[in-house]
Amino acid sequence: MQRPHIAVHKFSSCDGCQLAFLNAGEDLLELAQLVDIRHFLEAGIADEYAQVDIAFVEGSISTSEELTRIQRVRANSRFVVTLGACATAGGLQALRNLDDSNEAWKHAVYAQPEFIQTLDQAEPVSAHIEVDFELWGCPVNGQQVLAAVQQLLFGVTPLDPRDKVCMECKRQHAVCVMVTEGRPCMGPVTRTGCGALCPRFGRDCYACFGPAENLNTDAMSQRLQGLGLPPSDIARRFLFINSHAPAFHAAGRPFYREGFADD
Ligand code: SF4
Ligand code: SF4
Incomplete structure (x- = not known):
């Protein structure tokens, strides 16, 4: 065949x-x-x-x-x-x-x-x-x-894992770097697929797998602000690699305007 x-x-x-x-x-x-x-x-x-x-x-x-x-x-x-x-x-x-x-x-x-x-x-x-x-x-x-x-x-639609990196952290027994170290981890809004690679090695996720489903970017933005990130850094978190993805674009754009307005 x-x-x-x-x-x-x-x-x-x-x-x-x-x-x-x-x-x-x-x-x-x-x-x-x-x-x-x-x-x-x-x-x-x-x-x-x-x-x-x-x-x-x-x-x-x-x-x-x-x-x-x-x-x-x-x-x-x-x-x-x-x-x-x-x-x-x-x-x-x-x-x-x-x-x-x-x-x-x-x-x-x-x-x-x-x-x-x-x-x-x-x-x-x-x-x-x-x-x-x-x-x-x-x-x-x-x-x-x-x-x-x-x-x-096989003629079937491929599985499309869209749940969040945080879910994978739990499955992998990875210690949460946001909770324990206050790192600006993007796992709560980022789709899994990497096996929570970064948190498993003690670093924060920077969202390279793009937006997860049912993501709450407002809560994520508030958390990043609460951690002390200025608008330019929040913009970078959302817009770094997947800036054309609609959910990240919408979330990061206001911070981009605010953070880079004088550049
Ligand atoms: S380390 Fe990041 S991805 Fe893992 S549970 Fe904490 S916030 Fe979520
Ligand atoms: S930055 Fe990419 S590889 Fe690292 S945890 Fe986030 S999605 Fe996974």
């Missing part, structure tokens, strides 16, 4: 999710037995026009070339799955959307900005094409990828 074909496409991103995919160890070996990988540049496999059953997309859509290419990926793929924060919520690149500062950044960063061609905004893949499933995280982990592939190939 022919194995299903998959592709991994890169757009504006750091390649970290592709590397997480490659570093998945036994999960990757298991995946390689299930599927035929047709395009995955980080793994040295190139056929970007391949027609596939599942296309994973890493990175935000930031240039007109990417806009054309993502439409081709959609046309050539049965399922499109976003891979990580950039593809799912714009990633760090979307920070420039906050105050339409694209041109200012180009001139501040590049010696010859006239050679830099970008769209006005860096946006999630779902802003441009229909997406079948989104994998959050910066980066994703191999178990998430393998589970999504297996479930899609």
Whole structure:
């Protein structure tokens, strides 16, 4: 029986999710037995026009070339799955959307900005094409990828864990760093999927897996204020990696205006 074909496409991103995919160890070996990988540049496999059953997309859509290419990926793929924060919520690149500062950044960063061609905004893949499933995280982990592939190939909608990192802390018996150390942990509003990685190592969550379901950003904001964070730091907590995710955008935007008004 022919194995299903998959592709991994890169757009504006750091390649970290592709590397997480490659570093998945036994999960990757298991995946390689299930599927035929047709395009995955980080793994040295190139056929970007391949027609596939599942296309994973890493990175935000930031240039007109990417806009054309993502439409081709959609046309050539049965399922499109976003891979990580950039593809799912714009990633760090979307920070420039906050105050339409694209041109200012180009001139501040590049010696010859006239050679830099970008769209006005860096946006999630779902802003441009229909997406079948989104994998959050910066980066994703191999178990998430393998589970999504297996479930899609079995013809079921992949499980989408949306409960909060705090729930995972309880399951993992991790000591709460907010309660015991007063750290500004974003676990109460962040979706799980990482296994409460940061709290298990004694540090606060910085929300790289994006918004959880039924999140209370007002209470979270009040708690961060209660811990003494100024508006600019509260803005950074909500807007750091997933600034285009609507719940985090809405929560962080007022603090961004207040905290960076004089910048
Ligand atoms: S450490 Fe953070 S994620 Fe874990 S229970 Fe406390 S607030 Fe929640
Ligand atoms: S604990 Fe938070 S910041 Fe750390 S990996 Fe998990 S979601 Fe990301």
